[in-house]
Amino acid sequence: MSGRFRTPSGGRVDRRRTIRFTFDGKSYQGFEGDTLASALLANGVHLVGRSFKYHRPRGIVTAGSDEPNALVGVGVDDAHYTPNLRATQVEIYDGLVAESQNRWPSLNFDVGAVNEVFAPFLSAGFYYKTFMWPRAAWAKLYEPLIRRAAGLGRAPEQPDADRYTQVYAHCDVLIVGAGPAGLAAALATSASGAKVFVCDEQAEMGGSLLAEKTAVIDGLLAADWTAKALADLAARTNVTLMPRTTAFGWYPHNFLGLCERITDHVAKADPKLPRERLWQVRAKEVVLATGALERPLVFPDNDRPGIMMAEAARIYANRFGVKPGDKALIFTACDSAYRAALDLKAAGVAIAAIADLRAAPGGLWVDRARAAGIDVRAATVVTGTSGRLRIDSVSLAKLGPDGRTGASETIACDLLLMSGGFTPSVHLFSQSRGKLVYDEALQAYLPGASVERERSVGACRGISDLDTVLNDGAAGGSGAAQAAGFAGALGGTFAVHTDSVGTDGFIGVTPHGGHPSKTRAWIDFQNDVTAKDVKLAIREGFRSIEHVKRYTTTGMATDQGKTSNMNALGLVSETLQIPVPQVGLTTFRPPYTPTTFGIFAGQSRGDLFDPLRQTPIHDWAVAQGAVFEDVSLWKRAHYFPRAGEDMHAAVARECKATRQAVGIFDATTLGKIEVVGKDAAELMNRMYTNAWTKLEPGRLRYGVMLREDGFVMDDGVVGRMAPDRFHITTTTGGAPRVLAMMEDYIQTEWPDLDVWLTSTTEEWAVIAVQGPLARKVLEPLVEDIDLSREAMPHMSVREGKICGVPTRLFRVSFTGELGFEVNVPAGYGRAVWEAIFAAGKPYGITPYGTETMHVLRAEKGFIIVGQETDGTVTPDDAGLSWAIGKAKKDFVGKRSLARPAMTASDRKQLVGLLTVNPKTVLEEGAQIVADPAQPIPMTMLGHVTSSYWSTTLDRSIALALVRGGRARIGERLSVPMPDGPITVELVEPIFYDPKGARLDA
């Protein structure tokens, strides 16, 4: 047995398979095929949550993804916990653990319900008005309090233990929704041979057909026809059926995001399966068959547990075999609720009465209700309800022709069903940027002109009767196939026996005669917004629905106002006495229903968060105990600590060894580009500030590259390997943008140049050997290369062999010492590195990391692009005027350097800084001012770009950009810090071996 409210038979649940689960710690039973909502209702549980603001007891309102109230947290532990799931969509399985939210200490007794007492102070925009003063209290007091008091589920604190995957897919036709329209469309379009995807958010496909008991389609009962249609589709190899898959977002050019839930409904999931899969589908044509959502009626106290949508109650009875109560009263503005009343009566629910808002309801369904002995009351409204944790009675009153309500009568019941008609689901259509058109007769927005290649079929475009829905779906399906280039799709027509329930409905607030300031009729259940709040917003001057929405928060909850938007529009329209279309319509945005972050992250977690780049020498550095840092996507050895050393000690030792003996450094991450062709030198002349024509093969030159706006973009040493061949090096992170910019000019500005670019970053391992003993280390290892001072001066390059491996050997120094950079094919990088390291052992060769590299270059005043420059620094600012080929007529950025602002004398210029106290190390990024006593905001003259402790000099050093800096050399300025100002002296930006004697050793 799975609950007192289970019907003896019927429904689509599997009564042979009992499922045990817990809700708020209490055990319940349901059947396979139940949702958490249907299983709880079968056990007589309506109260499932507390409301957002007032902590009002709330129950299950719908049977689908539009559920505003029944939000639950699901998961056995924090690593598998998902908050804010709709109980109407959660499928139960053995061992499911679910809990209610936003209540303490318990759902039945919730302390937060004290907010009800303060309700008069919690009206629309209360947080804008109430918590204004004192200002400091907002962050410390009000906001935390409000956040704790108001809210939905709690976020889990453990990392998500589940896996998520992402798939790209293409199809000819994507059909969203597998109700009658969607299935008919799928049958028609797939008959053409087109590749068809059909997705539906529910576990079982069929939509409204699954709750249909009497309709007959082509001679089959609706359920049998649905089974046959699904079997037909499943047998077609060109059709992919995707249940439990929500089309949540529409992106440009028919690109849709689909979330497939794979294991959430399974007790013991195959560990190889992901929890969810993100489908990114590019469809030639899209058919929207998204159906319609029933609207609540807005009347006083319409939010108690036990008040639900009439059609939802019908679905629980017909599809799940669950009676949502013993005795129901029905409040309606349309015929479909009569159909629900009759089905519920057949399921064993007593119908107390049908209160019909309409003055003179009539026709087939009304007659049938009367014939069944149901008390049908025309022109009758609900004026109030009672019952604390569950509705126990309803007050009805007659509605006079003048709109006034008469005396009220109280009727006992444990279920109140409401129906204000149906709202077409135009969310995805609107996301596709299609224009919505208001239909006065239907009181609904319908899809108008398309922007994307799509069409809407069935209830989502305002068609409601089953026969027309099926035929519309078939026509849309064949139309989509034809539009996708597949002829021969047959629309066909269906022979359907069913009875129309018409299209009546109501939007806004039903008349209730209650005192306007004392009655509360909920429009938005999830955000706790009442009609009173909306009216207050209008009184305070808000007119556009966009403003009313933001001020009252109506429609801004996680359900995006699926049940509330039209009623809010109706109320604003009525209050302002303007037509609905003039009130406007808020924008529908993705996701259609809340979607996990997991599917967007996919596999990009932990080590896979970003691509990782490692040099061939990486593992050697790991074995040596190097500490790494991230430089763009590269892992670079930051320093090599020995036992007991901190970074400071390691860097001091590495610097000293390199200055006094020899150091070895992995410079493989430098970007490298090979420039080849008859016009290679011409391209270099145009791209770099320097002059290249006269650079002899075998020589190196430091090159500076500007953007066309004149600011430094990149720098690096360039070798001329042959008259028509250059070997460019770039900054570690800069290679892609340098290559892209050069390609841009070659392809689009100078296609006449005969020159080709190849990225060689990954081809070469680069081993920097630096220090006075560097030559001694390398000499025994090289063949065919004379390393002597005379034969191979500073800034030259030779090709030959090292350790038997081809090399481009650069004599170059980023340390200020005698230095070489050994380029070898990357595959030999590790072997050559180890050979050099072994050869250097007798000389005390010391591996150093990027921190030591930084200190050594700063001692020499060598800039780093991106540290001394920030996209607003000219070559002159950085002290690189010498690198500009003055005789060149043009190069990228040259004209910009002549603009007045670029030559102003008060530009920020590179200088060195020495703290007056040599032990003080400045903070990089710290501001520089003339007068630290000046009131804030002080006049900022510049900032510190690089700052280190220099072991070589036994004091701190820094580089800075300072306004008119070069003219200020010798002056003292201040660096204000929290502990007080630091006095610094401006010096030339070079601290060690200014003549460069050591380079030429």
Next chain:
Amino acid sequence: MLLITCPHCGPRAELEFSYGGEAHIARPIDPTGLDDEAWATFLYKRSNPKGVHAERWRHLHGCGRFFNVLRDTISDTIVTTYPAGQPRPALPSDGKENAR
């Protein structure tokens, strides 16, 4: 994600491409001959139309080539694509004042 037809490779997803700004802005042959105003216009002034925009894209993770795209900035519809160096194709709506 836009679907962009590379004139050399065919239709591909946007993530294979990089954006290159407005098209048909040629670098002046003799920049030094331009006054500051004219040079600034070349550097910074862009048309930013509401409607059809001629823009450069590069099939970065494909053939690597730059090409031009006419894209409607209102609807994100791509009207046509064509190789770099070709003139902007005439459209039926051309001549009407800001057709959209």
